[in-house]
Amino acid sequence: MKELSLNILDITENSVKAGATLTSILLTEADDTLEIKIVDDGCGMSEEVVKKVIDPFYTTRTTRDVGMGVPLFKLCAEQTGGSFSIVSRDKEHHPDSHGTTVSALFFKNHIDYTPLGDIVATITTLIQGHPDTDFLFRHQKGGGEVTLDTRELREVLGDVPLSEYDVIKWIEAYLNEQYLNL
DSSP, X not given: OOSHXXXXXXXXXXXXXXXXXXXXXXXXXXXXXXXXXXXXXXXOOOHHHHHHTTSTTOOSOSSXXXXXXXXXXXXXXXXXXXXXXXXXXXXXXXXXXXXXXEEEEXXXXXXXXXXXXXXXXXXXXXXXXXXXXXXXXXXXXXTEEEEEEXXXXXXXXXXXOTTSHHHHHHHHHHHHHHHHTX
């Protein structure tokens, strides 16, 4: 993938498919590093599946025989000298505290660093495509922060769906405004 935001989209889609009601997308950017964490409260994975998920020839999909999202994300991080990890607790063994955390550390000054890309479009796409799922987005950079929590939006909007055109356009403008001040 040409942008890390597309990897974030792909992995977050996996969280939604795993039944997550809340997925946190947490970016922490320092001078020469970018850490991306995607944390969900979905059904989780067994230790055996966690070991397989980084294999591009493993997928739970029935429409194709390969699953490239996680392996490519891992490769992108490791190509920069960074790191990658998946920690998961499956619902069967941990009924009260299940879910998955995918973490990747990138060194931005490395020649093989993949740019973050259009993260605002990624977040708005996720919200529009999954209006009943909650997302917490936080991008910390220097002393500033861009943040959006759909749980807070639901409190204000009441019965208005997050997928409404005007709501999505407001979310997009709200995030872009925060990025201008970051």
